[in-house]
Amino acid sequence: MLFHTYAFWLFLAVVILLYRALGHRDQNRLLLVASYVFYGAWDWRFLSLIALSTAVDFFVARGIGRSRGGSSSLSAKHWLWVSLSVNLGLLGVFKYYGFFAEQLTALLEAMGVAAHPPVLALVLPVGISFYTFQTLSYTVDVYRGKTEPVANPLDFALYVSFFPQLVAGPIERSTRLLPQIQTARSAPDYRAGCYLILLGLFKKVVIADTMAPIVNGIFSAPLAELGGLEVLVGVYAFAFQVYGDFSGYSAIARGVAACLGFDLMVNFRHPYFATSPSDYWSRWHISLSTWLRDYVYIPLGGSRGTTWKTYRNLMLTMLIGGIWHGAGWTYVAWGALHGVLLCLWRPFERFKGPDPAEAWGRLVKFLLVVLVFHLMCLGYLFFRAQSMAQALEMLALLTKPTMTTRALGALGVVLFYAAPLMAYEAYLERVGNLNDLLSRPWQTRAAIYAVACLALWFSPSPEVHEFIYFQF
Amino acid sequence: MNSSTSNSERGIDFRVWGAVLLAILAVEGVLRINLTRLSRNAAHIATIPLKVERLGNASGRRILLVGNSQLRHGVDVAAVTSGLERLGHPVTCEALHPHGTSIQEWEALIRARILPSPNRPDLLVLLGTASHLCAPNYTTYQLEQVGADYTRPRDVPLLLGRLKNVDEGGALLMGSLSVAYSSRRATRRRVLTATVPYYPEATVWINRLALRRLSTPSRDPDCTLLRALLRQCQDKDLQVLIVLTPMRDDPDYQIPSSMLKILKEFHVELYDAREKHFEAEDFLDGTHLNERGRVRFTEALVKRLALVR
Numbered sequence: 001m002l003f004h005t006y007a008f009w010l011f012l013a014v015v016i017l018l019y020r021a022l023g024h025r026d027q028n029r030l031l032l033v034a035s036y037v038f039y040g041a042w043d044w045r046f047l048s049l050i051a052l053s054t055a056v057d058f059f060v061a062r063g064i065g066r067s068r069g070g071s072s073s074l075s076a077k078h079w080l081w082v083s084l085s086v087n088l089g090l091l092g093v094f095k096y097y098g099f100f101a102e103q104l105t106a107l108l109e110a111m112g113v114a115a116h117p118p119v120l121a122l123v124l125p126v127g128i129s130f131y132t133f134q135t136l137s138y139t140v141d142v143y144r145g146k147t148e149p150v151a152n153p154l155d156f157a158l159y160v161s162f163f164p165q166l167v168a169g170p171i172e173r174s175t176r177l178l179p180q181i182q183t184a185r186s187a188p189d190y191r192a193g194c195y196l197i198l199l200g201l202f203k204k205v206v207i208a209d210t211m212a213p214i215v216n217g218i219f220s221a222p223l224a225e226l227g228g229l230e231v232l233v234g235v236y237a238f239a240f241q242v243y244g245d246f247s248g249y250s251a252i253a254r255g256v257a258a259c260l261g262f263d264l265m266v267n268f269r270h271p272y273f274a275t276s277p278s279d280y281w282s283r284w285h286i287s288l289s290t291w292l293r294d295y296v297y298i299p300l301g302g303s304r305g306t307t308w309k310t311y312r313n314l315m316l317t318m319l320i321g322g323i324w325h326g327a328g329w330t331y332v333a334w335g336a337l338h339g340v341l342l343c344l345w346r347p348f349e350r351f352k353g354p355d356p357a358e359a360w361g362r363l364v365k366f367l368l369v370v371l372v373f374h375l376m377c378l379g380y381l382f383f384r385a386q387s388m389a390q391a392l393e394m395l396a397l398l399t400k401p402t403m404t405t406r407a408l409g410a411l412g413v414v415l416f417y418a419a420p421l422m423a424y425e426a427y428l429e430r431v432g433n434l435n436d437l438l439s440r441p442w443q444t445r446a447a448i449y450a451v452a453c454l455a456l457w458f459s460p461s462p463e464v465h466e467f468i469y470f471q472f
Numbered sequence: 473m474n475s476s477t478s479n480s481e482r483g484i485d486f487r488v489w490g491a492v493l494l495a496i497l498a499v500e501g502v503l504r505i506n507l508t509r510l511s512r513n514a515a516h517i518a519t520i521p522l523k524v525e526r527l528g529n530a531s532g533r534r535i536l537l538v539g540n541s542q543l544r545h546g547v548d549v550a551a552v553t554s555g556l557e558r559l560g561h562p563v564t565c566e567a568l569h570p571h572g573t574s575i576q577e578w579e580a581l582i583r584a585r586i587l588p589s590p591n592r593p594d595l596l597v598l599l600g601t602a603s604h605l606c607a608p609n610y611t612t613y614q615l616e617q618v619g620a621d622y623t624r625p626r627d628v629p630l631l632l633g634r635l636k637n638v639d640e641g642g643a644l645l646m647g648s649l650s651v652a653y654s655s656r657r658a659t660r661r662r663v664l665t666a667t668v669p670y671y672p673e674a675t676v677w678i679n680r681l682a683l684r685r686l687s688t689p690s691r692d693p694d695c696t697l698l699r700a701l702l703r704q705c706q707d708k709d710l711q712v713l714i715v716l717t718p719m720r721d722d723p724d725y726q727i728p729s730s731m732l733k734i735l736k737e738f739h740v741e742l743y744d745a746r747e748k749h750f751e752a753e754d755f756l757d758g759t760h761l762n763e764r765g766r767v768r769f770t771e772a773l774v775k776r777l778a779l780v781r
Contacts, residue, residue: 007639010638410674412670450496
């Protein structure tokens with residue numbers, strides 16, 4: 001069930017109607033059933049994976065708790081290893097087995113050895129990377145003593161499978177989401193929820209789905225037919241497609257959760273206004289970047305060791321971030337590029353304060369924003385390309401700019417849609433409040449909502465496009 | 473979002489959403505009043521009853537050509553009529569070519585607007601590519617168009633039986649309820665053409681790339697809707713001729729064997745206009761003929777229609 005389909009809204013209407021009539025415990029049971037129905041609508045067979053992951057981590061956390069009390073024969077570390085092995089094992093088999101088997105075969109064949117590893121041809125379960133990371137963070141937090149083991153298995157099952165954020169995040173933490181499940185929630189926030197849903201639908205349907213035909217066309221065109229400007233337009237279009245698609249999903253997830261009385265974490269904070277690569281990662285897919293910081297970068301040593309160790313930790317973290325997105329060399333290259341950018345930028349971070357506009361003036365801040373956006377676009381070229389060869393050839397084309405009317409037309413379409421969104425985000429960035437619109441007079445909200453709704457009304461998509469991050 | 477906010481600040485904002493609803497209804501009203509003035513395609517669809525009636529009152533053989541923009545660009549209807557007359561076949565010829573349509577809309581159009589009419593033509597000529605004629609499933613867009621322009625209340629049970637999920641039902645319903653919604657593609661095209669420089673060039677380019685990317689259809693679709701259409705025509709004794717229109721980009725595409733089988737089953741003749749070997753100079757783009765191609769294709773069609781008994 002996709003968020004921007006009639007089926008989902010029908011489903012949500014039924015869930016909200018029932019939810020309003022129930023008490024806290026029954027609401028949780030309803031949400032658990034609804035979450036399993038939501039996920040099962042894709043492929044009910046993969047519910048078994050969620051159930052397995054849930055059961056393992058529920059008992060592992062209990063085991064860690066018992067080992068702390070001295071009533072378990074296994075140590076807390078052993079229990080943690082069980083959780084890591086099962087969750088990362090599932091992720092490895094379903095997501096990475098095919099890729100590594102292929103690479104191993106190629107390597108052995110290059111060495112003159114004929115190898116035929118078994119072909120599993122597994123379908124990647126939707127959202128496996130998201131719920132695996134969410135449930136892993138729970139066992140690690142219990143191990144670290146930050147979270148108490150959950151006593152009620154249904155509460156924990158809902159924590160793992162809560163449908164608004166199940167398949168594409170935000171990747172919630174036990175310290176934030178579990179208390180909202182375990183204790184009575186505040187009243188649903190329909191006002192903020194509807195705003196976030198509208199914003200998310202606008203980003204997905206008006207921005208991302210409009211960019212999709214341009215991106216798909218350019219990235220599937222024979223390279224001999226493309227010029228530098230056309231490649232650039234394709235990359236710009238992808239930058240807004242992936243942003244609209246993913247931040248749109250996160251906004252809808254937060255909006256739907258708000259309508260159920262939950263408060264999910266902010267996952268995007270105007271990433272294209274970042275003034276450095278590290279600033280970008282504090283604004284883009286925040287739930288993943290903070291997960292990687294807390295569970296990979298800091299345990300590796302973070303910035304506590306020598307400069308070279310810090311660089312090593314940054315590179316390793318970003319490589320893991322890259323391969324989290326998919327099993328392919330293009331994702332590895334994307335992660336490596338971000339690692340390199342973070343390392344290269346790191347010495348300059350100390351020269352500026354928190355706001356470059358205050359430190360160096362508005363013009364320098366604007367130039368930094370433009371520079372960082374283009375560095376991110378460089379990464380997107382690898383992220384979207386179907387192969388490293390295609391990425392490198394398109395990169396080479398960028399050095400040969402050729403002006404064509406068709407590229408200018410496509411660039412015009414990208415700007416026509418992206419510029420109003422960027423202008424709105426620039427305003428929010430200036431006032432420093434993501435929900436500023438909610439505090440404006442109702443007439444202002446009505447006017448902006450009407451424009452957004454009409455834009456949605458008049459934005460036909462050739463077909464329903466799936467959310468890009470479902471594949472991760 | 474902030475737990476300290478009061479309940480009134482968290483409830484549904486009825487004033488805001490009421491105003492939004494009014495804005496949408498206002499746009500809907502304006503479009504309904506002006507649709508045929510704003511859209512050439514809507515104006516064309518509005519003339520369908522008139523054309524069918526005109527055909528019914530005509531003398532000689534009555535031929536109805538049904539297709540899409542390939543027909544609009546590629547066939548000179550007046551030249552077909554005069555050409556057949558010169559060859560000793562007095563005919564009255566009308567053409568229906570709603571934009572961007574294929575078998576999904578044609579089947580609905582003919583079922584809802586042509587077959588129930590007492591003014592049915594003697595010969596129905598369907599013009600399109602094999603993929604237009606054998607497209608297996610409805611797209612969201614097509615369901616909106618079918619809902620908007622070609623659905624009578626009595627067709628609903630039949631269509632519900634063909635829908636695969638709630639979303640297809642939603643598209644059909646929204647198309648039938650809102651003119652603004654069903655014409656949003658055309659509206660967007662006009663807005664972008666007026667505001668974005670070189671938009672038409674970019675669209676032609678992107679569409680060509682998309683066409684090439686998607687031009688590997690399954691070789692043997694089941695042609696369900698073509699079969700349904702031919703069965704209804706057979707029941708009403710309406711003779712059908714299928715014409716495969718010229719293409720520039722994919723001249724070697726195969727005619728699905730399932731389509732050939734269906735045509736044989738219903739004794740329907742097929743004219744493959746690609747036999748005429750159209751050249752790149754005959755085309756406006758990958759699929760639409762220019763003036764030179766239009767003259768050549770019309771001549772070929774006249775000769776072929778003269779052979780139909």
